[in-house]
Amino acid sequence: MTTAHGAIETPAFIPVGTQASVKAVSPRELRELEAQIILGNTYHLFVRPGIEVIRDFGGLHKFMNWNGPILTDSGGYQIFSLAKLRKITEEGAQFQNHVDGQPAFISPEIAMEIQAALGSDVAMVLDECAPYPCEYDYAARSAQMTARWAARCKRAVEANASPARTMSPANLNAAAGTVAATTVNQLLFGIVQGATFDDLRKSSAQAIADLDFDGYAIGGVSVGEPEEEMMRAVESAEPCLPKDRPRYAMGLGTPPQLLEMTARGMDMFDCVLPTRLARNGTAFTASGTINLKNAEFALDKKPIEEDCSCPSCREFARGYIRHLVKAEEILGLRLITLHNLHFYLALMNRARTEIERGTFDQFRRGFVMEYKVRDVDLAKL
Ligand SMILES: [Zn+2]
Numbered sequence: 001m002t003t004a005h006g007a008i009e010t011p012a013f014i015p016v017g018t019q020a021s022v023k024a025v026s027p028r029e030l031r032e033l034e035a036q037i038i039l040g041n042t043y044h045l046f047v048r049p050g051i052e053v054i055r056d057f058g059g060l061h062k063f064m065n066w067n068g069p070i071l072t073d074s075g076g077y078q079i080f081s082l083a084k085l086r087k088i089t090e091e092g093a094q095f096q097n098h099v100d101g102q103p104a105f106i107s108p109e110i111a112m113e114i115q116a117a118l119g120s121d122v123a124m125v126l127d128e129c130a131p132y133p134c135e136y137d138y139a140a141r142s143a144q145m146t147a148r149w150a151a152r153c154k155r156a157v158e159a160n161a162s163p164a165r166t167m168s169p170a171n172l173n174a175a176a177g178t179v180a181a182t183t184v185n186q187l188l189f190g191i192v193q194g195a196t197f198d199d200l201r202k203s204s205a206q207a208i209a210d211l212d213f214d215g216y217a218i219g220g221v222s223v224g225e226p227e228e229e230m231m232r233a234v235e236s237a238e239p240c241l242p243k244d245r246p247r248y249a250m251g252l253g254t255p256p257q258l259l260e261m262t263a264r265g266m267d268m269f270d271c272v273l274p275t276r277l278a279r280n281g282t283a284f285t286a287s288g289t290i291n292l293k294n295a296e297f298a299l300d301k302k303p304i305e306e307d308c309s310c311p312s313c314r315e316f317a318r319g320y321i322r323h324l325v326k327a328e329e330i331l332g333l334r335l336i337t338l339h340n341l342h343f344y345l346a347l348m349n350r351a352r353t354e355i356e357r358g359t360f361d362q363f364r365r366g367f368v369m370e371y372k373v374r375d376v377d378l379a380k381l
Contacts, residue, residue, distance in 0.1 A: 001215070001246045001267075003069040003121035004185050005061065008036045010246060010267035011351050013258070013344045014071060016275065019044050020054075020064040023275045024334045025341065027066040032311070033342050034349075037069040037121070039270045042114055043078035046104070047097040051117050059119030071270070072120035074111040074153075074191075077129050077219070077251075088128060090145065108152035112188075116160070120186065124217065125153040127191040132225045139195035146193045147207040154211055157188055187214035189248060195220055196229045198236040205240035215246040218266070222251045231260060238265045255284060255347055256371050259364040262351055269348075274340035279333050281325045284343040288372040292336065297322045310342035311335075 001008045015022045015030065018041045022030060030038065040060055045051070057063040060070055076093070079086055083095035085103075092107030106114075108126045115123035127146040130139045190213035194200030208216060218237055221230045234249060241247055248268035249261045258269050274284065281293040285305045290297075292304070303313035304321065312321070312335040324332025354363040 001187075003037075003187060005067060005069045005121050006036075008069055008268075009352055011258070011262045011348050011355075012036050012268050013348045014039045014268060014270035015341055015344075016041075016270050016272050017064070017066075018272075019048070020060060022341070023279070024330070024337045025275075027064060029311075029338065030066070030341075031068070033338065033345055035068070035341070035345060037071055037268075038066060040070055040072045040118065040120060041075070041078060042072045042111070042118065043075035043082070043097075045118065046075060046106075046114060047099050047102075051114055055117045059117070061119060069121040070118075071122035071268075072115050072118050072124065073250075074115070074124045074126040075106055076111070076126045079106065080129055080131075090148070092126070093128075108149040109156040112153050112156040112160075116186065122187045122189060122215070123157075124189050125150040125191055125213075127193055127219055129220045129223065130193060130195045132196065132220075132223045134195040136197055136200075139193075139197055139200055143193040143195075143200050143204040144207075146191065147204065147211075150190045150208055150211055150213075154188065154190075154213070157186075189213055189215040189217050189246075191217045191219040191250070192237045192241075193220045194233070194237070196225055196233060198232065201233050201236035202240055205237035209241055213245070215248060215268075216241045217248040217250050219250050221249060222253055227257070230257075231264065234261060234264050234266065241265075254373065255344070256368040258344075258347065259351060259367055262355075263361065263364055271344070274344050275337050278336035278340050281322075281332075281336065283336050284340050286367070287370055292318060292322045292325055292332075294322075304336070304339050305343075308339065308342065309346075310339045312339040 001010060015035050015038050017038045020040055022038060045054060054060055054063050061067055079093050079095050082098045084098060086093055086095040092105055094105050096103050111126035126149050128142045130142045190208040190211055192205045192208050194204040218234050221233050246267045247265060249266040252258065252261060252269050252271055282289050282291050283304045297318045300318035302318055304318060305313055316335060321332055321335050351360065354360040
């Protein structure tokens with residue numbers, strides 16, 4: 001996938017930089033880990049520091065000093081999961097933010113304007129992410145509205161790009177965002193919804209594909225549903241999406257889930273697990289997660305994972321990292337975070353190699369069989 005800040009080889013893992021920071025990791029370290037692209041959360045940046053601050057810095061790349069590709073979400077998911085007193089209408093979403101309760105309103109057009117000001121390389125349309133479980137009728141109405149919102153996002157972007165646009169007040173507003181945009185050729189991805197219903201997933205994918213986006217995301221997955229339902233949601237939508245565009249499974253997942261989704265035609269993944277679990281002492285290995293707080297690691301001189309080339313494993317023993325975590329030293333969580341991000345990025349690297357060799361399915365089966373989740377119940381996170 002080609003973006004204004006460089007090419008991305010897929011399948012790709014996208015480290016999550018919620019507040020313009022991948023927690024505890026600097027952009028220099030992300031480059032050393034060979035992260036190809038990172039994610040910024042529009043909602044969080046909109047609430048704090050505010051879009052005007054980032055605009056003043058010349059966009060998100062300059063603000064956080066990351067010169068690689070950035071994908072921003074639309075903010076919709078966080079409005080629906082974090083904000084208070086939200087009211088969703090055809091026009092958009094009214095909410096009070098979770099930090100200081102300030103009221104705000106985001107429409108599809110405003111979501112585009114905000115992401116233009118952030119200057120991300122990949123922008124996402126505003127969608128409504130249906131909860132799990134969800135009634136069929138609600139899921140159907142919600143997916144239809146998401147398709148209408150997607151069409152409005154596309155029109156808003158095209159109106160800004162076209163020199164012959166008519167200057168209605170709404171356009172003038174949107175154009176103000178465009179002038180300050182720092183990324184030309186921002187890609188726009190549509191989002192498939194439809195909850196856990198096969199026919200809704202298909203009709204949503206068809207409606208979104210008809211709008212002709214640069215890439216397509218599967219949203220509303222990994223929201224608490226059983227893994228089989230998640231796989232089915234992707235399998236239902238996938239055949240309706242154009243083969244020549246990137247597909248992005250949003251908010252996923254465990255290492256085996258990434259490989260299973262890759263096998264089902266997905267190309268991009270973002271997930272907080274590597275950074276979030278690190279903060280509770282949990283490290284990823286090829287045979288599952290280990291919790292370094294456990295007493296069994298106190299005298300362990302081995303690295304987190306044998307033959308791992310990450311900066312933590314090259315220099316430090318499990319027993320030392322365990323001590324840091326127990327003593328609540330910041331270095332401990334940093335070392336596990338670096339290892340976990342390396343694990344996810346290296347897994348996708350390996351997947352690309354295996355795909356090129358034509359041996360991906362064999363690799364996936366072997367990896368999934370070997371991998372067990374210990375200590376943590378990932379479904380509860
Ligand atoms: Zn490592």
